[in-house]
Amino acid sequence: MKLEIDESRCKGCNLCTMVCPYRIYQPGKVPNRRGIYVPHLDRPERCPNCRLQQLYGRRLCGVCALMCPDQAIRWVKEKPYEPQKVVIEY
């Protein structure tokens, strides 16, 4: 699974940048065509949902998605030909 921010929903409030324990969300530096600074994702493959959601069959952390007032955060399945990044934690 991979983490995505739906740019059409995000309003750039940066709540997600404050709650993620992995600091995956970083404040956006470039405005999009609506003038919104959408956060960018720093190595989102570190998120436990990306790594383990399929193995456990349920969402794990999910704090960011709970906090997002615009339901702009979601996890999507990689396409069949898309490489999947894996992070191993020690």
Ligand code: SF4
């Ligand atoms: S689910 Fe948790 S670890 Fe993953 S991006 Fe959201 S807050 Fe960060």
Ligand code: SF4
């Ligand atoms: S919490 Fe949601 S609306 Fe706010 S910046 Fe993050 S993704 Fe965008």
